[in-house]
Amino acid sequence: MRKEKEYLVNKLKEAGINGNVFTSLKRMEMSHDLRMAGVMVSGEVLTRSGSKIKYVDEEGRRRSRHKIWKRATKMHVVIGDTTDEKVEIVLEKFLRIIGKGMVVDQNWVDIEIGELDWVDEKDSILKAKVAVQFDVTFTGGIYTDHLLKTAEINIIQEVE
Numbered sequence: 001m002r003k004e005k006e007y008l009v010n011k012l013k014e015a016g017i018n019g020n021v022f023t024s025l026k027r028m029e030m031s032h033d034l035r036m037a038g039v040m041v042s043g044e045v046l047t048r049s050g051s052k053i054k055y056v057d058e059e060g061r062r063r064s065r066h067k068i069w070k071r072a073t074k075m076h077v078v079i080g081d082t083t084d085e086k087v088e089i090v091l092e093k094f095l096r097i098i099g100k101g102m103v104v105d106q107n108w109v110d111i112e113i114g115e116l117d118w119v120d121e122k123d124s125i126l127k128a129k130v131a132v133q134f135d136v137t138f139t140g141g142i143y144t145d146h147l148l149k150t151a152e153i154n155i156i157q158e159v160e
Contacts, residue, residue, distance in 0.1 A: 001041060001073050003104050004138045008039045008075055015094035017079070028078070034128050035081050037090075042074040042135060049141060054148065062148040069142040074135050080128025084118075087130050091116075102138075109140035 009021045022028040022038040049067040057063050079094070081087045101110045114135040121129050 001044065004073055004102075004109070005039055005041065005075060007102055008077060008136060011094060011098050012037045012039070012077070012079070012090075014097055016090045035086070036078075036128060037080065038076075038078040040076045040078075042076045044074070045072045046070070046142075047072075062150060064146045064148055066144050066146065067141040068144055071140050071142055073138045073140075075138070076133065076135055078131055078133045080131035082129045084130050087132055091132055098136075104140060107140055107143060109138050112137045112139070 005023060009023070012021050017035070017037040019033050019035050019037075020031065022031065022036065023040060025038070025040055028036065028038045028040075047070045049070045052064055052066045054062065054064050079087055079090050081090065095113070098113070099111060101108055103109070114137065116132055116134045119131050119133065
């Protein structure tokens with residue numbers, strides 16, 4: 001969950017957020033910044049999984065990777081500024097540079113963006129004049145790896 005949050009914070013800064021990227025709703029509420037962004041964890045869902053895949057590791061050994069849990073982490077992202085145009089510029093750049101997924105601990109994690117919700121200063125607790133907020137869902141898993149036994153050829157043992 002930490003790497004996913006860092007990923008979003010870095011992408012928001014890359015998209016043009018010069019000020020703080022808050023990771024706490026309380027700090028974001030107390031901020032007097034007009035240009036700001038926030039990334040907060042909304043929740044996480046774990047579901048049992050039984051999928052498995054066979055592969056060959058870097059050393060040439062055959063392995064089996066079992067997905068024991070499917071893990072979906074939802075992050076709430078807020079981008080705020082003084083005008084619609086400024087928010088739109090940051091949002092569009094963010095959407096261009098965010099990937100379809102990312103690698104976390106040598107495992108692929110999918111990234112999906114939910115519905116956008118535009119609010120103005122009257123509808124929001126923020127000091128920003130205009131803000132867009134949306135959820136980003138990271139879907140990955142918790143895995144275990146098992147070494148597969150290989151059949152040996154041309155080994156004959158005598159039986160007494």
